Structures are given as C-alpha cells and as structure tokens.
Amino acid sequence: MKILTVIRQVPDAEARVRIEDGEVALSGAAWVLDGMDEYGVEQALRIRDDGLDAEIVAVALGPERTEEALRTALAMGADRARLLVADEALDPLAVAMRLADVVREEEADLVFVGGKQADWDSAALGPALAEALGWPLSDWTTALTLEDGGIRTEHDADAGSETLTLPLPAVVSTQQGLNEPRYPTLPNIMKAKRKETRSEPADAPASRSRTVGRTLEQRDRLGRVLEGDPAEAAGEVARFLLEAGR
C-alpha cells in the first residue's frame, strides 16, 4: 500500500500579523508544518505501525523553505518526500490539479490532506484533490479504520457526525480528534536528514483567482471591562444582553 500525505508550511499562529506593501508581513514568524496536516502523517504511520506494509510519501507544493516542513514529516516517520517548488501563491484548484498528477504517478492508494489550511483559512484542497482524481472523499475525518478494500471513517457533518464507508483509492481530509500526532525524537530527526527528498519545479496549471489586496481585519469593540462587585457587574452585563434583544 502506498500512502501520500500532503504537507503545507504555515507561519506559527503566535506570529504577529502586519501588512507591508499589500503583502502579509510576519515579523519573526517561525514556519511550521501545519497542525492539520500532522494528523494525516500520524494516521499514515499508525496504519503502518498496525502491521500493514505501507510506504509513506510526504508531498508539498510551495517555496524552497517548505522543505523544512517535509523534514518534520520525515522525522515523524514518513519514508520519503517530494517537493514541488512554486514561489508564487496558487489557488487550491491549481494545487489540487498538480498534486493529482503526483498521486497518479506514485500510484497511491490513500491520500491524507489537512482539513483546513491555517494561513489561507481554506478547506478547499481536500475536496478539490478528490475531484481532480475522481476519487471518493471523507472530509473532516475524526476516526479511520481499514476494512476489506476500503475504509470506514467517522466524519463531522455540519451538525452531528456520520459513519462513512468508501472504497480505496480515496482522499481523507483530517482534523483534530483523529489522533494525537507524535513528536519527532532526536534520533529520528537525525535519520530524517538522510531520507530522500526529491525537489522539482511545480510547473502547475494557472490559478483561476488572484489576490490583489490585503488589509488588516479590525473590528471596533466597546471594550468596556468591569471589575469589582460581581452583582453590579452582572447587572451591567444583563442590561447589555437585554438591550441586544435577549
């Protein structure tokens, strides 16, 4: 079995956001493997830990620095990595079409992709990749087991959750709750340096949308903070809520 896990590199959530010349400037931001993608790497490793003969390939599309995120996936336990180098931002549809080529080339059976991309706040890649491949998708997946020729998953719907069965090959988008991703150990970080990382130009199809401007999102709040007598403060909040029509 071959499992592909899609990796994205995002700025650490704690980074302060500024806008400079219409671009997002992240002062002193550390670039990390997107937390949502870690669940996919971990799930692939667990499938192998359970005794299945599986090769795990981490794939990313992004600028050169993305290799660091791939190294993290390798240190967690992925077997090898592929980086499609693209300096410009691409929309999820273009990324999906290019990744679909890699999936077909690798003849993968199962593809993991994070449910939502932290920096671009986009949930489109999983569904777009399934569409580009013509494969079934389990999105927002919180549990997964293999069963004869397919998988059984739990996934969160808009309200409540559902149990799904789908045949392989398939795309699974992951989220918190699926598992507890492991931390890379020092020996594994050392070992990861020797694992194969193939780098090639992305040469992706054109994006069908383009970002032309960025502004900081600000919302004016009343910012009335009350301290002191609990009953008095509660009375104030009650009035505020009642004025809001509650």
Added chain:
Amino acid sequence: MSAPVLVWIESSADAPTRASLQAVGAARALAERAGAQVEAVAAGAEAAQAAAAYVPVVHQVDLPQDNQETRTRALVAALEASGARALLLAGTRTSQAVAPRVALRVGGALLEDVTALEADADGVRGWRLTQLQRVSEEIVAEATPIVATVKIGSYEPAEPNGNGEVRPLEVAFEPEDARVAVQAGGRPAGAKLALEEAEVVVAAGRGVGSADAVAELVEPLAARLGGAIGATRAVVDAGWRPYEEQIGQTGKTVAPEVYVALGISGAVQHLSGMSRSRRIVAINRDADAPIFKHCDVGVVGDVHEIVPALLAALGTATTDPAGAAVQVRRAELADLDGVAALEAHFPSDRLSRRQLRHLLTRAHAQAWVAEEGGRIVGDAIVLFRRGFDAARLYSLVVAPETRGHGVGAALLRAAERGASERGCVSVRLEVREDNDAARRLYLRHGYDVVGRVDVYYRDGADALRMSKRLRGDAPRLAGVPFVAQTLPFTCGPACLMMAMRAFGDAPWSDRAEELALWRDATTVYLAAGHGGCSPHGLAVAALRRGHRVEVLARDPAVPFLDSVRDPVKKAVIELAHDEFSAELKRAGVPVRVGPFGLPAIEEALAAGAVPILLVSGYRLYAEKVPHWVVVTGTDDEHVYVHDPFVPEGAERADGVHLPLARSAFERVATFGKARHRYVVVIGPPRETRHRDDAQVPAR
C-alpha cells in the same frame, strides 16, 4: 438581461436554512449590480417550493442520495441549464466541500468563504479572511463561472419577496456518486439549533473548570438566552463537550448576534472562530486575558460567581434599547382595545373584538400582554383543554416598532410559565412558514417542528406545526393515525378507525366507514339522541373486520342500560347487548369482567395492542355522555390519548396525544354513578383473514 446568479439552497425541515438565506442575500446584491436575476437550486419538491418564496425561478433537483457528489453533479447540471455565470453557496462545511468540486468540474473560479462580493466591468471580486481571520484579502476571479461560498453571518438573510416558478431539472447521476455510503452509528444532528445558525452562542473555556460546571453554568445561561453552546479546544480535548461544539481554527466559525465567552482566555486560534460576532461578552478571572481586547463588555471575575448573578439579573426585568421597561402581565378585559389594535399586524386570520373578548375572559384561555410605557406592545394567548395537561399557543404578536427588543421572547416565557403552572407538559403552536422571525424565536426556545400544514391560513399561507415539551422527557407513544369523529355519536367508530389504521388497515371512506362501524356497534338508544357504541358493540365491529379484540369490563352490567329510563329503550339496549355477547362468544373473543386499572392498559400497550377507553364526557366536556378515546401511551405522570372529539374552535392537532394526569385517571376513566369502566383492546388482524382474502376471486 444578463446571465442569472444561481444560489444553492440548503434546507432544514424543508425550509431554507438561515445560512442559505444569507447566500440568497449575497446573490441578490450581486445580481442587482449586474442587472441579472437570482435563480435557486433546491433538492426535493417541498424545499423547492419553500425556496420559491425568495427567488423567481427554482431549479428543483431530486438527489438519489444526499452527498457531496450528488450535490456536485446537480449543481453542475443547474449551471448548464440556467446559463448562470455565478453560483453561490452558504459557507457551511458541506457546501465548502461541494464548491471546489463544482468549480473544478466546470473550469470556473473558486471564491471561498467570502465576506463580500462585488461585480463590475472587470468581473467579480470577493473578500475573504485569512491568517486566522486577521487579514482581509481581496480576490479577483479570473475564470467563469464563479463558484463562491458566502461566509456565514456576512449578509443579512433574504426576506421572502414573491412566489417563484419551480422547474424540475433532470440530472444524470452516475453510480460512482454513491461510492461514499453513510452507515448507521453516527451522532445524530439532534433537534438543537446548529451552532452556526444560532443567534446567541454561550461558549465555555477551560476557566469554567469542569464538565459539571459547564452543565451548571453554561447550559442554563444558553437556555435563558435561547442560544447554542460552544467550547474551546481545551474544553473539547478535556472531554467536557463534544467536538461538534468546538469553535476556532480547528473547529467551527460562528458569527452570532451575541457571543458570550465564559472562562475563555482568547487565544488567536479561538478568536479566529468567533471574532466576527456582532457583540462579544467575556467573563474571565484573568484581567490580562487577550479576550478583553476583543470584547464589547467584559467582566473580570470568577464565572462561578458572575454567571449565577447574571442569571438572576436576567430573570428580573426586560428592557428595550431606549431603557423603558417592558412588563409582561396577565391580560384583563380592560386591555381589549390594546389587544384588538395589535391584530392589525397579522397578515391574515385576525381575531375580531368579540373573539378576543371571549378569549380574555375564558377560563380555558390565558392571555398575556407586554406593556411599555403604558402602551400594549404585544400579546400572547394560550388555550387549554379541560381535563388535559396540554397547552396551545394560539396567538403571539409583537408591535413591529418594538420587534427585536425581546418582547416576543418575554411573552413566550410568560406563556410557558403560565402553562407549566397549570400542570401542562407541552405547548404546541402553528406558525406561518414564511414568518422567519417567529419561526426562529420558537426554534431558539426549544420548539421542534413536528409537522407542516398546507394552506393553513385564510390567505393560503402554509403553517409549520411546532411543539415543545415543558418538562421531563418526551414519552414513547404509539404511532396511531388520528381520526376525528364527524357526528356527535360516533366517537367509538372514530376510535376504532384509529386503532385499525394503526395496524395498517387502509382507509376507504371516512364518513361511510364511520357509519358502517356505528351500525355494527350501536346500542340504538342512549339517554338522548342516537345510541352510542358499547364496548361489546365495538368489539363486534372490530371482530367483523378481522381484528383480534378483547373486552375489559369492571362489572357485568349491560353497558349504558342505567342511562335510560324508558322501558322500551331499556329492552332494545338489552337485546342489542345480548346479540353482541353471543357473537363475541361464538368467535371466542375474551370478555374479562372484574376490577382493573391502568396496569391492564399499560400491559396491552406493551403488547403492541391499541386500547380504546371509555371516559366520562362529564369530566371532559361537562356533558353526561359516555365518550371513547384511544390510549397511545403512558409515562410517570400522564396517560396520553387521542380524543376524536374536536371542539368548536379547536383543530385535529388538539386531539392528538393529549396528556391526562394519572391522578385524574380514576375519576375520568369511569362512566355513571355506578362507576362502570370499559376498555376494548384492539389487536392486529387475525392471520386467517389474509388467507380468506386470498380466496376471494378476482372480479
């Protein structure tokens, strides 16, 4: 006219969801700029019909199974059929997965989770939030059609504006659309409001302390505010709340009217899921918590102290934005003018002064008024039914200028309190399906949609039937179809029809069936007028129609004999009874004579039979007649019955699963001074009947 703007309608109970109506709002704004028309796509006839109130054209698709792949295929077909150059969807999880698929399949551009959309000569552009909702990016679409998901809470929900045309759209589905199968075993969505749809969200952070504290503090506050419960990742990780309630980067994104953050510090990941809420209230012990930089009103304090104080403060008064007190009180006859003036705000089915006067003074109605500065700004009228613990919210109106001030909620709470104090366990109501504000008020207050009535109002509008359990869990009740009696003396036949239909007997002609059963079962005479049906007579009628049946009688007397004095009538009643008894005996129908009570009825219910019970008409309707009802279930407090008699001014739904207090059973389930008690237990058709039927030669 240029190409239409298409919008996908997600429905709940066949009504468009609030998120979908927001997408309609976005579509209207976009279409107006382009001089185009908005068209909708909806799945199923009912949902399409409901959507037609908002757009001139609805493409009705029928999904063989509802999943992302069938929705994708239907939307691609609708784009082709309509020639639309833009498709908008609500920013729900499901639609956010469908949108990229559609965009890819049609070679279009994806604008994901946009807060605004604009069209100009250069094309369509949208704004979306990135970097954990801290940056707004302006995106230009560079392909058509445009497929956009509209971020929940970014547009006002559209108001209905007409009655559009529904056009069925044939979609060629493929077998592969069914590859993903939904299995049993998921968590159901439940009757609760979806988190994203809620106008108020009360969210718990780690500072609340424990799962028990969430139940003690967060749940009551959410209930009081008519809101949904949310949680931070820490709370979900700790197992205090389920994943589906998680708000933030890895959970859901909400933008309610009011967000109450309890014990939440305000990490960026959480803020990204709620920062677009209209008003934010935060309570946290740590004065340095980042949440206080993002709130409208914050309280530095212990949630365990502040929340109970807040609940107490909320319980005492209702105010409107001008600060004038709104008081809710029982209505008096002196309020008649004010109440009558409010009727003008109903689009149809207004009550006359005479009707209102009657309702204000009736013992079995409770009217409430909301007063503001000496003026009546709203009223609620609740009807009760003698002998039963069920209430019906008959009417609720709020003056338009005070809407949104919480007057409706205050009236509703008063009405429920009044009903509870009278011992009622449930409230039911009808609401115009096109009255979104009222429907949402009831949903927020825990009412469930239990049915839909076509052309309910005199102007032809449809109604949703909703009900709420005021206390305790809803009992398990037998699924017995309701039949109303059409004549004063046919309660027995109507009950028998309900029982037989519960076993799948096909209805043939209501009136003819009712009369045929009556002819089989009647005692010919009763005190006055036509005869009623005796237990033995009903058993004979059931027997002749192939059903298993059993009679329980507390005493061996001839039923209803003591209700007449005329010796001729007595002789006839006796003769009829002897004939019934003989026929039952020949067929081996058990007639058990001896004392019995509720346990015998519960035993019959448990065995899957339908008990028909004789009750005192005097207790229920102040008329000294025997009356038959069908028992549909029991719980610790009540016996539930279908009463075939629909009093004037009431409707069929008023007769369904009526709760009769167990404590009243002894009094009500008897007839006459001698306290006769009868139950006819109807069972399924006897097997031989089917064989007999099979031997009937075809005509």
